[in-house]
Amino acid sequence: MTAAPYGDVVERLGHRWRRVDTLPRLLAEGWRRDLADGGVISALLTPAGWSVAAPVYEIIAGTYLGDVGLYVPEVQYAEALAVLGIEDDLS
Template sequence: MSGPSRNNQYDDRVLYQGDPWVRLDTLPRLLAEGWRRTLWDGGVVSVVRTPFQWAMGSPVIEIETGGYMGDVGLYVPQVQLAEALELLGFDPEEPADG
C-alpha cells in the first residue's frame, strides 16, 4: 500500500504541547477519524488539526451534529512515526507517488 499522497512526505512538522509532531496526511475528517481509531488500537497517539483547533479526542457530538467535516491534518508524535506508518500499512521508504 502506498503512503500518504504528498510530494514532501512527512516534512510537515510542528510543535504541539512541547513535542514535535508529524503530519501523516490531509484527508476528510471521517477518514481521519477512522485512521485515528486504528492508530489508537495500536498504541499510537494522534491528533487532528481542523482550520479552527487541534482535537486530541474524537468529538463524537461534533461529528453527529454536522460539525466541521472537511479536510483535516492528521498528526502523530515524531517518535511514533514509524509505528504509525506500519499500523496503517504504509511503507516509509516508498516514494509518495509510488
C-alpha cells in the same frame, strides 16, 4: 500521501508532531481509532485548531468535516505507518 496546507512537522506543547496525511475528517477519525488500537497517540489539526478527541455525536452534529491534518508524535511516526499499512517513501 496528500499534499496539504498543514505542515509536515509541527511543534505543539514542546513536542514535535509529524503529519501522517491530510484527509477528510471522517476518514481521519477512523484512522485515529486504528492508531489508538495499535498504541499510537494521534491528533487532528483542523482550520479551527487541534482536536484530540471527537465524540461521535460531535461529528454528527455538524463539526467541520473537510480535510484535516492527521498527526502523530514524531517518535511514533514509523509505528503509525506500520499500524496503518503505509509505506514511507520519504524517510
